[in-house]
Amino acid sequence: MNRAALAPVGDAFEESLGAFFGQGLDYVDGAVAELVRAEGERQARGIELIASENVVSRAVLEAQGSWFCNKTVEGYPGARYHGGAEIADSLETLGEDRACALFGATQANLQPHSGSQANLAVFSALLKPGDRVLGMDLKCGGHLSHGSSANISGKVYEIKAYGVRPGDGRIDMDQVRDAARAHRPKLIVAGGSSYPRALDLAAFRAIADEVEARLLVDMAHFAGLVAGGVLDNPMDHADVVTTTTYKSLRGARGGMILWNDEGLSRRLRAAVFPGVQGSPLLHMMAAKAVGLGEALQPAFKHYARRVQDNARALADEMMAQGLEVVTDGTDTPLVLVDLTALEIDGQLASDKLAAIGITCNKNLIANDPRPASTTSGLRFGVSAMTSRGIGEAEIRRVGQWIADCLLGRMTDRERVRRDSEEMARGFRYYAVSG
Numbered sequence: 001m002n003r004a005a006l007a008p009v010g011d012a013f014e015e016s017l018g019a020f021f022g023q024g025l026d027y028v029d030g031a032v033a034e035l036v037r038a039e040g041e042r043q044a045r046g047i048e049l050i051a052s053e054n055v056v057s058r059a060v061l062e063a064q065g066s067w068f069c070n071k072t073v074e075g076y077p078g079a080r081y082h083g084g085a086e087i088a089d090s091l092e093t094l095g096e097d098r099a100c101a102l103f104g105a106t107q108a109n110l111q112p113h114s115g116s117q118a119n120l121a122v123f124s125a126l127l128k129p130g131d132r133v134l135g136m137d138l139k140c141g142g143h144l145s146h147g148s149s150a151n152i153s154g155k156v157y158e159i160k161a162y163g164v165r166p167g168d169g170r171i172d173m174d175q176v177r178d179a180a181r182a183h184r185p186k187l188i189v190a191g192g193s194s195y196p197r198a199l200d201l202a203a204f205r206a207i208a209d210e211v212e213a214r215l216l217v218d219m220a221h222f223a224g225l226v227a228g229g230v231l232d233n234p235m236d237h238a239d240v241v242t243t244t245t246y247k248s249l250r251g252a253r254g255g256m257i258l259w260n261d262e263g264l265s266r267r268l269r270a271a272v273f274p275g276v277q278g279s280p281l282l283h284m285m286a287a288k289a290v291g292l293g294e295a296l297q298p299a300f301k302h303y304a305r306r307v308q309d310n311a312r313a314l315a316d317e318m319m320a321q322g323l324e325v326v327t328d329g330t331d332t333p334l335v336l337v338d339l340t341a342l343e344i345d346g347q348l349a350s351d352k353l354a355a356i357g358i359t360c361n362k363n364l365i366a367n368d369p370r371p372a373s374t375t376s377g378l379r380f381g382v383s384a385m386t387s388r389g390i391g392e393a394e395i396r397r398v399g400q401w402i403a404d405c406l407l408g409r410m411t412d413r414e415r416v417r418r419d420s421e422e423m424a425r426g427f428r429y430y431a432v433s434g
Contacts, residue, residue, distance in 0.1 A: 015322060021088055045357065050381060053072075059294070063252070068091070070284070076273070095285055101257055105235050106262070107268075108256065109121075109257040120145060121150065123157060126239075131157055132185040133159050134183060136161065136192045137161040139366055140161075141196075143192050155302060163175070164366050166367070185213050190216070190217045191220070196330035198232070209409065215238045217238040218243070219242070224248030241258040242254070242257050249295060249385060303387070306386050306391070312330060315335045317399030317403075318337060323337050323407070324339075331347055338346040347374045347379050353405055357417050357424065361378070362379075363375055385427070401419075
């Protein structure tokens with residue numbers, strides 16, 4: 001071996017370590033740094049009304065970028081498959097304790113990487129392949145992971161669906177009961193991705209008991225309102241509760257499972273690991289723990305109340321301006337608009353709003369005649385802008401802009417785009433450049 005030939009390589013590697021540990025993103029990768037700044041600027045100047053988004057605290061951001069990013073563990077506290085896990089054990093236990101305190105649960109699992117993986121783990125723990133599940137139809141506000149044929153949940157299990165009443169867009173609990181009696185599911189799923197009303201949790205529990213089914217409540221979109229005491233706690237009724245840890249809960253991206261029955265613990269934990277995933281993302285778990293700690297503070301109750309107030313104000317204003325709002329209002333952070341009377345699809349409508357600085361998403365509505373690629377609905381959510389400080393007066397003005405844009409009443413789109421940007425920049429946000 002020619003050791004002399006290797007020396008320069010070794011020297012170059014030693015020299016590179018200083019840059020590796022000392023140089024920031026701007027110096028190391030200017031292309032990505034510029035994209036990060038551009039995304040920050042986009043967020044800062046826009047009215048963000050995507051229901052599945054929120055704005056996290058600087059503390060959550062710091063936890064996500066912490067040294068926990070370097071650590072791998074598998075298993076659970078006290079029973080890991082990797083060494084050096086004692087601090088990770090303390091972190092996971094802290095996060096679980098905070099989750100239990102926040103939602104009145106006795107057991108929690110913070111390892112799921114997403115709400116969909118949390119749901120898949122629960123299905124895997126409580127069901128055998130081919131078992132029957134009763135969940136909300138995707139077009140009526142359900143979620144892909146509740147049994148859509150496009151999702152693994154719809155491929156492994158036999159899915160039966162309940163919907164909403166044609167007249168008012170609300171869940172008909174008599175229909176749910178009839179479907180449960182007819183199909184005798186092993187699991188009933190309550191909750192979804194675009195249903196704007198509070199769930200009748202006691203009725204779901206009674207139906208599940210009648211047909212001897214387990215009840216899963218997915219509170220991903222309204223978990224923050226539960227944490228803030230604005231909506232009823234599903235833990236008082238469900239066998240298992242799943243949620244994302246962002247959206248209205250305003251924490252890091254990821255999923256979580258909550259339950260009280262110790263008899264389910266072994267199955268639920270094993271379904272997450274090794275069932276549907278390997279190592280948890282410890283840096284995200286650290287950020288989840290921070291977000292849960294923030295939600296335990298008294299100020300979060302005021303935030304949750306304002307989210308609901310803002311959502312109702314947005315719905316009321318859009319209706320007053322001539323738009324059709326599904327269920328004529330909302331109890332949650334989201335508002336769903338039906339565009340069928342306007343002969344405009346959701347994709348075109350969302351593009352028009354984006355051009356004036358308002359971001360939302362196209363969404364299916366009940367019995368939607370259009371495909372998911374275009375849809376006949378728009379979904380709005382107020383969690384992110386509420387985190388930045390928007391109030392009812394401003395959100396009503398946004399509702400007027402939305403209606404004017406969609407109803408063809410807007411004569412000066414460029415002026416409105418400037419006004420919406422001025423409004424957005426008037427609310428708190430991180431320092432984007434520097």
